[in-house]
Amino acid sequence: MTSTDAGATEAGSAEPGLPSIEVDGVSASYRVRIDATDMMTDLKRLVLRQRDSFDRLIPALRDVSFHVPKGSVLAVIGRNGAGKSTLCRVLSGVLPPETGRVTVRGRLNMLTPGIGFSAHLTGRENITLGGLASGLSPERLADLAEEIGEFAQLDEYLDLPMNAYSGGMRMRLASSVAVFLDPEILLIDEALTGGDTAFGEHIAQKTAQLTGAGRTIVLVTHGLSSVRTMATQALWLHQGKVAEFGDPDEVVSKYMRYCRIESLTVDDL
Amino acid sequence: MTEDGAYSNVEYVFEPHSSTLPDIREYLAALWERRTFMVELARADLRSTRASTALGSVWSVLDPLFQGGIYFFLYTVIRGGGSSGKNSTFLPVLIAGFFLFSLSIGALGEGGNSIKRSKGLMLNSTFPRAMLPVTAVYKTFLKFIPMVGVLCVLFPLVGGTLGPGLFVLPILFAIQMVMNVGIALLVATFVTLVPDGTNVMNYINRVLFFATPVVYPAALLPSSAKLLVGWQPLFALFASYQKIFQGGVPSIGLIFQSAVWAVVLVVLGGNLFLRHEREFALHL
DSSP: OBOOSTTOBOOOOOOTTSOSEEEEEEEEEEEEEOOOSSHHHHHHHHHTTOHHHHEEEEEEEEEEEEEEOTTOEEEEEOOTTSSHHHHHHHHTTSSOOSEEEEEEESOEEEEOTTOSOOTTSBHHHHHHHHHHHTTOOHHHHHHHHHHHHHHTTOGGGGGSBGGGSOHHHHHHHHHHHHHHSOOSEEEEESGGGSSOHHHHHHHHHHHHHHHHTTOEEEEEOSOHHHHHHHOSEEEEEETTEEEEEEOHHHHHHHHHHHHTOOOTTOOOO | OOOTTOOOSBEEEEOOOOSOOOOHHHHHHHHHHTHHHHHHHHHHHHHHHHTTSSSGGGHHHHHHHHHHHHHHHIIIIISOOOTTSSGGGGHHHHHHHHHHHHHHHHIIIIIHHHHHHTHHHHHHOOSOTTHHHHHHHHHHHHHHHHHHHHHHHHHHHTTOOOOGGGGGHHHHHHHHHHHHHHHHHHHHHHHHHSTTHHHHHHHHHHHHHHHSTTSSOGGGSOHHHHHHHTTSHHHHHHHHHHHHHTTSOOOHHHHHHHHHHHHHHHHHHHHHHHHHGGGHHHHO
């Protein structure tokens, strides 16, 4: 067993048959700084030691529990502010849970918009940095950069600084890096909704290849049609709580009823 | 890639944060595994900071040259010392001391802000967080390399001479680098967790500049002033550097004091950083 995250604790060897992800009774919050509008309020806060008025903890997840078997695709849906991105951060160990426990079995890559790429560096340099952070060798990355650039349809842009890229190009590169860096568990936050439709299909094929190879995928999305076509399980989060969990068709139908939406042509909720 | 359907033996358990230390050996091994990444990140970061300038990497040589030029001007023109005057004997010591001091101040500034500056990376990736301040210290080292070249040319030109103390220089430099890692870890924790940390660090920077023997000779400091500033971590180290750049050899006591401070800072900074690093995401 290895554990590379400082906050992770050792839990013995991963046994085959155990779920890739186990989330048990997890709650998580964000600390939000409340800025004062004038100096008097600042002084009053300091003198009266009103610590609560400086920071506020915003609950983002409340008692969330679910298991994701190996090789499955879990789609996480819900309205903006439902806690979907927070769930991704808790699963990846970026944000510690306040209560409960998360167990992740396998190497995990997280794909989120703006994954820490530097705009001053070229696409190739960013691929190298992303790959090195994931533990790939520089030699392997030299070959992989070409493959990723080709997959992301960047052509000559691969060797240009990323500040010359359009939003769609950045998203294509981020998506391609995440799916190419040999993940065992892949967390995708809104990625498939970025870029054009053709690329969305392109990456959906690559994702299907990963699931075909037994990889586990957690897909945070607003695209309900991709939930129905790709997911084997769906989780509907509402105000930080699990509203529904189970068969994607059933969960999506209930979610659509809740949102009073009658057609899948409206893909963004 | 592992075989189809087969997973590696990696398992993570994330539980509520407690200020307990992780397994240090495992943590250091994870840092070591990412050494290539840290080297590349520092180089890339350096390249990107110069990317928007017309002179680009030429600045890495120009910057120390200009800084040296400013002190040359102050000591030979404004103070009227002349290249062989009495006032100018301290000039080579000052320039060398200032270049080395910029390395520590760089670690304090770059290392201190390394967590806040990497918000995107911090909120989207899992890695040992100490990687960021350590990378920042390495970046300051990369920035320092051209300064060594400039110093080698400038030091004899302004009348500097070196004695047997030159052999102690690598030891002191190693002590300084260890100290810088400790400073970066300590300040990064402080700046990330304390909302007014960045403002406070601006003043600490200035206090350190005047409390460290860089712009004045340590030997000329009255004993009362020495009592006041002699305790701070950089004092003994820079007093030792001054001895060397004045052609002498620093005392064992000064070197020992510097080494003890380096160990104290790394242990203290590392301890605080590792106990709190999982909280960082909450404060970004």
